[in-house]
Amino acid sequence: MRLLWPYIRQMRDHLGWVSLGALLALATLLASIGLLTLSGWFITATALAGASSFNFFTPGAGVRGFAILRTAGRYGERIASHEATFRLIAKLRVWVYRRIEPLRPEQLSRIGSAQLLNRLVADIAALDNLYLRVLSPTLVALVVVLLVAGFLALYAPAVAFIALAGLALAGILVPGVGYLLGRRPGRAQIGAQAELRTRLVRLLQGMADLRIYGGMDLARGSVVESESQLLDTQRRMGLVSAAINACMVIVAGLTMILALLYGAEYLGTGVLQPAQLAMLLFCVLAAFEAVMPLPLAYQYLGKTREAALRLDQVVNSPEPSGFNGKGAEPVRLGQFSFTNVSFAYTPERAALKGVDLEVTAGEKVVVLGHSGSGKSSLIALLSRFWDPQSGEIRLGGLPVESYTEAQLRAQMSVMSQPVQLFAGTVRDNLKLAADDLDDTQLERLLDELDLMSGLSGQGLDYQVGESGVRLSGGQRKRLALARALLRSAPILLLDEPTEGLDAETEARALAALLEYAKERTVLLITHHPIALERFDRVVVMDSGRVVEQGSPAQLLTDPESCLARLRSI
Secondary structure (H helix, E strand, O other): OOOOHHHHHHHHHHHHHHHHHHHHHHHHHHHHHHHHHHHHHHHHHHHHHOOOOOOOHHHHHHHHHHHHHHHHHHHHHHHHHHHHHHHHHHHHHHHHHHHHOOOOHHHHOOOOHHHHHHHHHHHHHHOHHHHHHHHHHHHHHHHHHHHHHHHHHHHOHHHHHHHHHHHHHHHHHHHHHHHHHHHHHHHHHHHHHHHHHHHHHHHHHOHHHHHHOOOHHHHHHHHHHHHHHHHHHHHHHHHHHHHHHHHHHHHHHHHHHHHHHHHHHHHHOOOOOHHHHHHHHHHHHHHHHHHOOHHHHHHOHHHHHHHHHHHHHHHOOOOOOOOOOOOOOOOOOOOEEEEEEEEOOEOOEOOEEEEEEEEOOOOEEEEEOOOOOOHHHHHHHHOOOOOOOEEEEEEOOEEHHHOOHHHHHHOEEEEOOOOOOOOOEHHHHHHOOOOOOOHHHHHHHHHHOOOHHHOOOOHHHOEOOHHHOOOOHHHHHHHHHHHHHHOOOOEEEEEOOOOOOOHHHHHHHHHHHHHHOOOOEEEEEEOOOOOHHHOOEEEEEEOOEEEEEEOHHHHHOOOOOHHHHHHHO
């Protein structure tokens, strides 16, 4: 229960709907039991009275009243309980998303996008069993059983004891057995469902390459395999459901037989009248409606617990974002440094090895190196997407760990690789960086980046599509660069901002970049030398190390420098 408690607590904001659903469920069950109990007495009493005078109207009105209350109560209970459940599930999705959103790539990479999707959709949906089928029905069944036992005890204590024992078996023992039998296949079902969703997401994400390289059959085969595993877990759960339903029927039948035998003794001694015996037997039979849903609910409780356990890996991390600094103001705005920094994404291969690098405020620095040399890791560590295993990173003269996330983000504008655009207009994507700029300023920057002419005459209203699919690779790059330039931050961190551009467009983009970043610090990462003379310093990296650095003029005039050899190729 400790594992499920954080999710149970979410009911507080919707306690009104939850309580209304429980009260309506209680009223519906009592009406159903009253209907069958009164009907048993009414039919038997009518048969025994025969043609003699008998008041048909009062019990007949009671039967109709219970029937109407049962129907109206069931309808209202379904509305209230489902409204409560849907509200709770919606709140849970928002709550879980808010716990996921601050997580850094370092933490998210351990889970994976498909698994995150599964947690937000399937795992949270599995919790509806907790709200809709476990908590409320259990409490309602407990109240109904106690009321029924008290009513039966007024006429025949032995029958009341038998009914209480039978209802306890059906409401406690059988659900307990169902929970034990369904725990393992329930966990397996959650795992199989997650694996199926993961493989489907991978198939959709890689469909273009799979079709090109003829891998669709293999990918579809893996999906079919996962689907078969999920169907197998559902079959096993179905067998458990059939077994516990059979147990419920057996327990209810034996309880009725024992109640009839002891009721017959009360009838023989004159304690009960024939119509009263029928009334009590029908009451016992109707009372099992209160406990009938419990075995199935507790059978799937193992599945619910497994879903909660998977969510717990995300939402209950004691330090979910890694930003635990108390807050600080930078001493030297726009300056940062790496001192003996070593970092590895995996233990097998280091991305950075003892890197020393200091960039002063307003300096324009190009970091050169082949793919995998560790260039992008500089941005990842300075942005605190990851933390180094050793060494120190300082921003504005203070350790990066001393800043809150908001303070850290305010000091830098990042263009990552690959770029991320959002479905909407060009204006929507640019306004993420600068909501206070007017259209004229936005259009001027797009003109300088030679981007306006390719927007089909729609300009800022052009719809870029999901992830910028309606733009070319070069257009996506320039739009992301424009967004980075518009953000008012003292440091610009740009990862391959001109990759894929022709020489003329690249020159225009660099000119716009340096014009907009006159007073700002720039760290530009690239794998080929571009307009180096316009930058203050070049840093060359190889195998996770800084192999040389200096002014472009100094390095290019030294025939032994790595930069000179690279430029000569």
